[in-house]
Amino acid sequence: MGSSPSRTAADGAFRKRRRLSSSGSVKQSEATDIERSTSGIASQHRRKASITAEELEMAKMREKTAARQRLLDQFPDLADSFSYLKKIMNELDDNATEDIDAKTMSLSSKKNLEELLDFSFKHEPTEHKRILGDEIADNNGGKIFTEYMRALLPMDCENSTYRDECLGLLKSVCWNYSDASSEFTLALGRAGTFQVLVDEIKSNADDLGDNYERYGIILQSVSVLHNCAKSSDSKVYMDEANVLDALVPLLKAEIPEIKIIATLTLAYIIEEKDNAIISTDNTVIKFIRRYLRKAIKSQDHKHDGFRVEEIVSGLMRLASNDQNKEAIVNQGVLPLLRELLDIGNEGEKSIAAKTIWVLSFSKENQRKIRECEGLMDALRKLSMTNGQWKPSAIGAIWVLEEEQRLNKANAEKIIQSMPSSLPTRLPPLHPASIQRKKKISVAGNMAGSISMAPGLFQSKIEFPPNAQQEEYDSDDDMHTPRIPMSDMKVMGGDYGKNETNEYDSSGQHIMISYQWDYQKLMIRVKDEFESLGYRVWIDVESMGGSTLQAMADAVEKSAIVLLCMSRKYKESPNCRTEAEYAYKLEKTLIPLKVEKSYEPDGWLGALQGAKLYFDFSDLAEFETVFTKLTKEIGTRAKIPPEPKEEPIISIKQTDLANPARPLVKNWTSKEVKDWVSINNVHMKNLSSIDGQILLFLKNLKDTAPEFYYRFLHDRLGMTELRSLMNLNNALEALIE
Template sequence: MLNMSKFSSVRPFFSENNAIGSLIPYLKSASDVFKTETTLTLAYVIDEENLGIMADRSVIRKIIEVFTGAVDDEAKRCRGFSATELAMGVERLAVNDTPGDDNKLALVAEGVLPPLFQLMTEGDEEEQLHAIRAISQLAFHPSNKEKIRPVFPQLRRFKSSGNPDIAAAASGALWQLQDAESRQKKLSRLPNVTSNRGGAGAGRKGRSVRHVMLSYQWDNQKTVKKIKTALEAKGYKVWMDIDGMGGSTLEAMAGAVENAAVVLICMSRKYKESANCRRECAYATKRKTDIIPLKMEDKYEPDGWLGITVGEDLYFNFDDKESFDDVMLRLVKEIGERGKHGAPGHDVTKKRSLYGWTQEDIRAWAEENKLEGDLEKLEPEDLDFLRKMKKEAPAEFYKSIEDDLGLRSIASKRKFCVALKKSDAFRKDKFVVKGSSTCQLI
């Protein structure tokens, strides 16, 4: 059953035939072999309803105990299990996680990093690859990043490996650990580049035509290509990785997300299990780029991190249950003008909120009032909300501007409150329409 569970096409049959329920009692087996095999099998096939079982610390400790024994063994085996398949099992435990990513924390807390670091350093190429992939999955939890930091130098060396799989895995781990955050900070320092909903990173001028990005797992490439062709026929500019991007994969992915008007998430079980797909989706979410979910697999409902990301959003069903053309018509209607040729790049710095302000207006307001703090986080609608909060929930207001905007001194809070009170007058000065007898919010 363990070998069968490694094939994604077979996994739905485990749920359909109640195999998961039959396996769970073996987690309490007195036999270490049964317990280990059961844990590894469930790591591949567990469903959302039973995810909490895999976060059991006793289960995790047993896997780490056997894994450590295999890594320390000269033949890299322990109790009939190889270090490679145990590293793969650790990766699976980290992938098929609870919504709060509890397994990632539990695995690190129970000591999985030392044997992973050791295997990455001493193992053969296959062992190194799966150790790095497991580390990369663990790095998705922000609390684990500092604990992984000691192996940054080794990961940087592996990034230049002659083995393309190892190089890609190391690049992915480094991206998750530091590169994504560094890139985001660098972009935030560029003039007129923001990360608001509607698509970000259009460039310094913000006027280029941005694209529709297709984020997918390779098994669905045939259907995704068909979607790409249909969108292009409707006049959309579409970005899709078809041939692979080699060593520049993550840079190309980041650029694609930054210049996307909307990202289409092609959901499947393998998409959810792919570290690269998760990075794409996480980066799009971090940049507040619009996301539209597409369902590619009949028997898969988004779970784990993917379920959290798409939430209650309606998805478009491309799993052959409906007519492709009918679904495309609805999808095109949902995308609207985003990413169309001939439509100017949506400049979020020019977009007016219901409050009547733009990001440029916030910057001008902050400069005019000599305000301190991290005000780049503010969206135009936030000012109106803060004004209401100050009136209706003052304690929460002062806590928010301290924690979220970094206004810790009395002077910085005083200046912000005075400026907030004067913001109506600033708004009226900015939006008087010449030749009109009234003030108009544009």
């Protein structure tokens, strides 16, 4: 029952945790990045090609209101409670001033709180409690509850038994609704509730001995903090209240319920710099593993009131700190997660798959995950069936099979970086050479053939038999020619030469990589870039694990990737998968700071390194910072103007039939244009195509068709199907 208390908790007395009831899944902590991000976006707006930040915000608000109304219409009892709740909150607000001045709680206010607690048990589903919790927050609930706690806490208050009963009731209400409503959690944080709870924990934690009444007080306070800690947005308020300092001593508590809930709360709030507190001797990880094993083996999948999902969720949060990843796997957690992928319910399978995804960012863990019997098969099975688990299963497999994907992407990058004019002699591509990132080129005539990277082209490009091979590097079983790039002769310029143009004609874009909470800000950035003529790619409907390939395509086709650094970005396996893939493809990364109170740490801090970042956390400075960012990007990913159409030259058929006409291999570019025109072929950029290149294209059509068609489309602007048919027929009839 790590989520919310039973009714018996309201009397303030200590109860064994296993007797407390569970109120269902902790959706707030266990939802995938996709569930967090897709909530509240109207589908008609998601499908728009372009949407402003204001439109998006309005769409979210409309969808949230509409979703709430649908639930209220569907459940009349919930609608009645929702309506009555407003009356309760108004009465509490009216009575609060007089009660707080008297450092007590009136009987009518106590009755109001009991009714709020009853609502949380009457409306058990998380979505129902979320609506009620949001409404409490909207009606000043955080401030009212916190002021009552401050008034009732001094030990010298009269009628301490009644005071303790009222305090227990207050904390029970907070305990229950913080389980479901992030808005209520933030309301408590803003009102200073965390500081009140920390002070109470510290005042009761010294010399506990066997004082079960004080243990009960601590249990309630830590349980509220545990639920609130699951919301990353509450982290700043947790830090202000020094929650970490209050909970660390409880790791040595004699009663397991106190120790486990303090441990799981710390898992949510501890940062890389403080990680040694819980990772020095792996005691904490071993303790959580024991709880998880006992919970899995129990019939109801609980141990001491803690559900499997809660325990795994805490373990996953510990794993978000890279220092803990290998320690967790070394403590034998993988077989337990593997078991959950088979026998767990939907929520258990989902959180188990997501935890494996997080653990897989360690290279050493990747090997052990692959070697864990049946684990990869279980992930693949889940990745092919619909359910909460699917995005996480796909994400884990993606990371575990990354090396093969990187090889293919690097080969694709080399193909796309070829010059706008086809070279007379193409550089060979070899998967091993791509993996080693060696620059390879060819001078003179090459003999034989080269094979493209596996999966890109299944064909070979043939070279003339009179090949001249230059110096070679030997690397195990392969030989690769290595000649200076300056020796590579290309029609229209040197291969690899970095020419400065006013516009970027590569077709690449600026990719914005961000966590969903900052969508409004990033939509504004996108709009500003597009207004200046830049190509921009941004995910406005959260692709998630099921379409990671779309993310990969976006990364591969990017000129620049903007990394929007925030605490949630660092904690998200989706965001990490995206950012690290861009890094490994050697894309230009530009960090943007979007969360004022967050300094990048862990993997994100390492990725930022010494890079210059642009601070968008202060909206008042948006225009100034954006101008600096635009200057840094320059003309990369900027859309060029429409090219001028080359005139189509008409000539008579008899002109081409002239016997005195030179052989095709001796044709000039003008004669090629004549041939193109007479065959009703519409192409652009023909100035660099002569007879030799034309014959080479004919050969490519048969030996490397994918490259041939891509070249026609990207470099020669061929878009009409009939024109393509005419070209193929003309090439077939061409006599060398």
